Amino acid sequence: DAGVIQSPRHEVTEMGQEVTLRCKPISGHNSLFWYRQTMMRGLELLIYFNNNVPIDDSGMPEDRFSAKMPNASFSTLKIQPSEPRDSAVYFCASKSGQTQYFGPGTRLLVL
Amino acid sequence: GIQVEQSPPDLILQEGANSTLRCNFSDSVNNLQWFHQNPWGQLINLFYIPSGTKQNGRLSATTVATERYSLLYISSSQTTDSGVYFCAVETGGTSYGKLTFGQGTILTVHP
Numbered sequence: 116d117a118g119v120i121q122s123p124r125h126e127v128t129e130m131g132q133e134v135t136l137r138c139k140p141i142s143g144h145n146s147l148f149w150y151r152q153t154m155m156r157g158l159e160l161l162i163y164f165n166n167n168v169p170i171d172d173s174g175m176p177e178d179r180f181s182a183k184m185p186n187a188s189f190s191t192l193k194i195q196p197s198e199p200r201d202s203a204v205y206f207c208a209s210k211s212g213q214t215q216y217f218g219p220g221t222r223l224l225v226l
Numbered sequence: 227g228i229q230v231e232q233s234p235p236d237l238i239l240q241e242g243a244n245s246t247l248r249c250n251f252s253d254s255v256n257n258l259q260w261f262h263q264n265p266w267g268q269l270i271n272l273f274y275i276p277s278g279t280k281q282n283g284r285l286s287a288t289t290v291a292t293e294r295y296s297l298l299y300i301s302s303s304q305t306t307d308s309g310v311y312f313c314a315v316e317t318g319g320t321s322y323g324k325l326t327f328g329q330g331t332i333l334t335v336h337p
Contacts, residue, residue, distance in 0.1 A: 148325075214271060219267070
């Protein structure tokens with residue numbers, strides 16, 4: 116199994132630009148999670164899906180953030196417009212049973 | 227929401243030493259995981275352990291759910307054990323599926 120796949124691994128963009136992060140969960144996992152990691156706030160859950168349906172998006176910081184899961188093997192997290200304070204590492208994780216498995220993360224820098 | 231506190235925040239060891247990391251949580255949990263974030267940023271599952279004791283090689287973990295704490299033991303530490311160790315919990319109910327992370331313990335193992 117290839118594990119959770121995220122792309123891109125690194126993204127540098129300018130303030131105001133749209134950013135799209137992508138995630139492919141482990142095949143057969145029915146739950147998918149998006150997290151953000153910063154030095155100040157640690158690891159925070161942004162949103163999670165169960166069977167492709169968004170269950171809890173209370174962690175999404177503001178309307179500039181949106182996430183979709185059009186099918187069981189693909190999810191996107193979009194930031195539009197991006198701001199410097201969005202700079203962080205964004206992780207996707209998928210779950211089977213009780214254990215969450217994390218992808219390698221996307222390191223985002225907004226200038 | 228649930229509070230997760232990890233101690234110590236930092237730990238420096240010589241190779242070969244043993245260590246104990248602690249995770250306290252403020253409410254009943256139905257899921258507890260320990261993760262290791264290596265120096266490259268990858269989050270790796272160590273244990274799923276909502277209660278009881280598990281061992282995997284030089285690592286073991288114990289969760290005493292009734293007293294709301296978990297311990298991670300590292301024996302005969304190696305330089306490759308360096309990184310950040312996170313405890314994460316899930317409480318169920320309206321928080322079902324959501325992992326709340328502690329702030330982590332930064333472990334440095336010197337040769």
